Amino acid sequence: MRVGKPLVLALCAIMAAGMLFAGGCSRGEKFPSKPIEVIVGWGAGGGTDIFTRNVVPAAEEILGVSIAVVNMPGAASATAMDYVMKQPADGYTVFAITSDILPNAVLGRTPYTPQDLRPLIRAHVDIGLIQVGKKSPFNTWEELVAYAKQNPGKVTIGGTGAGSYDEVAVAVVTRSAGLDVEYVPFDSASEMHAALMGGHIMAMYEETGPAIGMIESGDVWPVLVFAEERLERFPDVPCVKELGLDLPPLQWRGLAVKKGTPEEVCKILEDAFAKACESQQYKEFASKRFLDLYPGFLRGADFAKSLEDELKQYEEILKQLGYKK
Amino acid sequence: MLVVAELLLQGLTEVLTPPNLMAITLGVVAGIVLGAFPGLDSTVGAALFIPVTYGMSATQALLLLAALYGGAVYAGQIPAILFRIPGASEAVVTTLDGYAMARKGQAGKALGVGLVTSLLGGLFGVTTLILLAPLLANVALRFGPAEYFALGVLGLTAIAGLSGRSITKAVISALIGLLLATVGIDPITGVARFTFGQSMLLSGVSFIPAVIGLFAVAEVFKQASRPQVVRALDETELRTGRRLRVELPSLGELRRMAGLIARSAVIGAWVGILPGVGATTAAIVGYSQAVRLSREPDKFGTGVPEGLAASETANNAAVGGAMVPLLALGIPGSATTAVMLGAFLMHGLKAGPLFLVQQERLAFTLFVGMGVATLLIFPFALLAVRPFVALLRIPYPMLAAGILAFSAVGARAMGDLYGILMMFCFAVLGYLLERYGFPVAPLVLGLVLGRIVETSLRRALIIAAYDPWMVVSRPITAVLLVLSVLSVAVPAWTRYRTRRAAEK
Numbered sequence: 001m002r003v004g005k006p007l008v009l010a011l012c013a014i015m016a017a018g019m020l021f022a023g024g025c026s027r028g029e030k031f032p033s034k035p036i037e038v039i040v041g042w043g044a045g046g047g048t049d050i051f052t053r054n055v056v057p058a059a060e061e062i063l064g065v066s067i068a069v070v071n072m073p074g075a076a077s078a079t080a081m082d083y084v085m086k087q088p089a090d091g092y093t094v095f096a097i098t099s100d101i102l103p104n105a106v107l108g109r110t111p112y113t114p115q116d117l118r119p120l121i122r123a124h125v126d127i128g129l130i131q132v133g134k135k136s137p138f139n140t141w142e143e144l145v146a147y148a149k150q151n152p153g154k155v156t157i158g159g160t161g162a163g164s165y166d167e168v169a170v171a172v173v174t175r176s177a178g179l180d181v182e183y184v185p186f187d188s189a190s191e192m193h194a195a196l197m198g199g200h201i202m203a204m205y206e207e208t209g210p211a212i213g214m215i216e217s218g219d220v221w222p223v224l225v226f227a228e229e230r231l232e233r234f235p236d237v238p239c240v241k242e243l244g245l246d247l248p249p250l251q252w253r254g255l256a257v258k259k260g261t262p263e264e265v266c267k268i269l270e271d272a273f274a275k276a277c278e279s280q281q282y283k284e285f286a287s288k289r290f291l292d293l294y295p296g297f298l299r300g301a302d303f304a305k306s307l308e309d310e311l312k313q314y315e316e317i318l319k320q321l322g323y324k325k
Numbered sequence: 326m327l328v329v330a331e332l333l334l335q336g337l338t339e340v341l342t343p344p345n346l347m348a349i350t351l352g353v354v355a356g357i358v359l360g361a362f363p364g365l366d367s368t369v370g371a372a373l374f375i376p377v378t379y380g381m382s383a384t385q386a387l388l389l390l391a392a393l394y395g396g397a398v399y400a401g402q403i404p405a406i407l408f409r410i411p412g413a414s415e416a417v418v419t420t421l422d423g424y425a426m427a428r429k430g431q432a433g434k435a436l437g438v439g440l441v442t443s444l445l446g447g448l449f450g451v452t453t454l455i456l457l458a459p460l461l462a463n464v465a466l467r468f469g470p471a472e473y474f475a476l477g478v479l480g481l482t483a484i485a486g487l488s489g490r491s492i493t494k495a496v497i498s499a500l501i502g503l504l505l506a507t508v509g510i511d512p513i514t515g516v517a518r519f520t521f522g523q524s525m526l527l528s529g530v531s532f533i534p535a536v537i538g539l540f541a542v543a544e545v546f547k548q549a550s551r552p553q554v555v556r557a558l559d560e561t562e563l564r565t566g567r568r569l570r571v572e573l574p575s576l577g578e579l580r581r582m583a584g585l586i587a588r589s590a591v592i593g594a595w596v597g598i599l600p601g602v603g604a605t606t607a608a609i610v611g612y613s614q615a616v617r618l619s620r621e622p623d624k625f626g627t628g629v630p631e632g633l634a635a636s637e638t639a640n641n642a643a644v645g646g647a648m649v650p651l652l653a654l655g656i657p658g659s660a661t662t663a664v665m666l667g668a669f670l671m672h673g674l675k676a677g678p679l680f681l682v683q684q685e686r687l688a689f690t691l692f693v694g695m696g697v698a699t700l701l702i703f704p705f706a707l708l709a710v711r712p713f714v715a716l717l718r719i720p721y722p723m724l725a726a727g728i729l730a731f732s733a734v735g736a737r738a739m740g741d742l743y744g745i746l747m748m749f750c751f752a753v754l755g756y757l758l759e760r761y762g763f764p765v766a767p768l769v770l771g772l773v774l775g776r777i778v779e780t781s782l783r784r785a786l787i788i789a790a791y792d793p794w795m796v797v798s799r800p801i802t803a804v805l806l807v808l809s810v811l812s813v814a815v816p817a818w819t820r821y822r823t824r825r826a827a828e829k
Contacts, residue, residue, distance in 0.1 A: 075527030082524050156788050163515025184787050200469030
């Protein structure tokens with residue numbers, strides 16, 4: 001069959017018009033008009049992944065578009081950050097961030113710093129504690145200090161990762177207490193938990209959620225809270241501030257987009273995710289994981305400011321620890 | 326004992342719920358299909374099926390993967406017997422007597438002996454798991470960094486002592502694996518090593534894309550590089566025609582081989598328990614024991630059911646064995662269980678010393694589920710042999726395209742941004758290694774154990790204030806290190822003696 005010239009021309013015109021229309025749609029129309037992706041720099045099933053999946057459903061309802069959670073694990077989320085930075089700054093790529101982006105930037109694991117991001121919200125703060133077990137040679141923070149002073153360099157405190165948030169937090173607190181302790185980095189929390197229960201390390205830095213089973217069974221208990229105030233959940237455990245020790249930066253989770261995203265788009269996303277943090281599902285998740293022990297929610301502007309302060313703190317500490325020259 | 330019985334009963338009721346039973350059935354069927362396909366084995370199968378388990382409960386996911394492991398280890402024998410193609414690395418030794426039997430026109434009988442001994446071995450392995458894993462769990466807390474280090478060393482030496490024809494090549498392969506294990510951010514000092522400024526290397530070699538590349542894709546490359554297109558069916562088909570049926574061995578035959586089967590089961594389970602070595606090694610050791618203790622060692626390899634039975638009992642017993650260190654210590658007992666470890670993490674489970682204590686119900690459901698899966702292999706295997714004959718008639722180029730597509734999906738499915746690139750790099754590496762006679766398994770072991778050995782030793786040294794003697798003189802550590810030395814020295818001594826005896 002031969003197709004006539006007029007028909008071909010007409011088809012071309014229709015297609016051209018279609019393209020113009022499509023182009024107009026994605027530029028001028030209101031945000032969001034297509035699905036949004038949230039990039040998680042950790043594997044499925046991890047803390048950050050679960051956080052994202054619990055905040056997303058409410059945000060989907062508010063924004064009226066579907067939001068896909070995409071896992072890109074690797075290098076403490078540095079790989080995912082590289083990916084986010086290569087996407088257009090249009091608000092359709094949201095990045096689930098954790099405190100780890102700070103040491104990653106300071107240690108040069110990614111060429112990008114938190115200043116390349118426009119923070120949307122800080123959803124919560126995960127308060128850490130120094131915890132000891134039945135085989136530890138001390139039962140309280142006071143006893144730990146006394147033991148460490150008598151045996152300099154002998155006290156071993158486990159944490160996850162090297163040059164990580166855990167190491168920085170432990171260093172800030174023990175140094176301000178004038179203690180000489182050894183930080184023992186572990187790859188996985190479960191290995192560290194077993195090492196504490198088996199008496200291979202004397203103490204560990206850990207948040208409440210992952211250790212709650214052992215805390216409730218009485219195998220492990222907290223001796224020091226890394227916060228300004230005592231926690232309601234552990235009223236007898238002293239906090240860093242009341243002992244006159246330095247407060248380390250906080251461990252948090254939040255959301256951000258690439259810097260340069262139009263401000264009105266950022267505002268829409270910020271409002272939507274802030275409201276999603278009020279949702280029933282998110283609140284239930286936060287309380288089940290003990291993420292509501294401390295008021296950690298911040299909106300974009302405050303979050304950006306706190307990030308700036310924390311970045312300086314990390315730079316200083318990691319330099320002191322010999323990670324950065 | 327009563328508690329164990331109660332837990333087992335509880336596990337059984339859990340297993341018999343429809344969703345769990347479906348997961349097991351799916352696992353067995355998928356395992357048989359994958360295991361029987363050349364180039365796809367339980368390791369690749371588990372990796373491919375992890376994404377499928379995303380939407381399942383943790384129980385279903387683990388049941389599916391464990392059932393798949395058992396099914397795949399069994400099914401490797403089908404193409405091994407029929408076409409001399411080990412469907413999976415576990416079936417390498419099975420080809421020796423299995424294919425020889427098929428050539429004698431006893432393909433049906435070979436399939437029957439293989440099936441029955443697989444079941445016996447599998448059930449023995451599961452029993453070992455049930456009896457030994459809780460025991461090991463109590464010992465597990467004594468394992469600190471120093472002990473993990475020694476355990477890793479033991480795993481590494483076991484492979485050096487047991488691997489194939491050329492020990493030198495096996496060692497070189499293992500060293501490559503160890504070297505690759507150091508890529509990425511140093512777990513103790515946080516410094517980036519061997520990353521060459523590439524962000525894809527910061528988190529190290531991603532294990533699943535690497536194993537898919539090393540095994541599945543490399544096999545495609547290997548087949549594709551052959552001058553002739555492989556025809557799956559050859560003279561066996563002509564000989565046995567379409568009347569190929571599984572002929573089960575008689576009770577008398579089994580009784581005659583009872584001692585051999587029992588020995589192979591114990592050896593298989595034991596090798597399976599050793600971290601880092603799995604069903605493939607188990608089959609090799611089981612076979613060599615059978616030859617050594619036989620009254621007619623010369624007959625092995627000429628198509629005797631004993632050879633087939635030794636290999637198949639041992640490799641299936643190793644499945645349950647390999648789960649022991651995974652469940653009790655969080656240390657994978659084989660390449661497949663190393664992949665399964667990823668599934669644990671994905672479902673928020675801690676495979677580690679606390680698993681059996683904290684997840685007792687799930688653990689016993691898994692135990693019973695593995696037993697049920699082993700039994701389920703039987704009917705499905707009888708159903709499966711026929712279609713396999715037809716399936717393997719698919720022209721290889723089409724089969725290869727399918728394997729490549731599946732592999733790419735598997736490599737990317739973990740969410741790894743560079744998974745496919747990583748997969749192809751390892752496929753080329755795997756192809757070259759096999760091309761020049763280097764076994765690939767030691768590389769995988771090096772990759773898995775290198776990280777454990779290195780970080781545990783350094784962690785142990787930090788704890789011991791950098792006194793090496795304090796590390797190696799801990800009782801469990803010392804025992805494990807002595808065992809490591811023995812597992813290298815004894816085979817070497819035996820070889821030396823046999824060579825001297827031969828010279829006389």
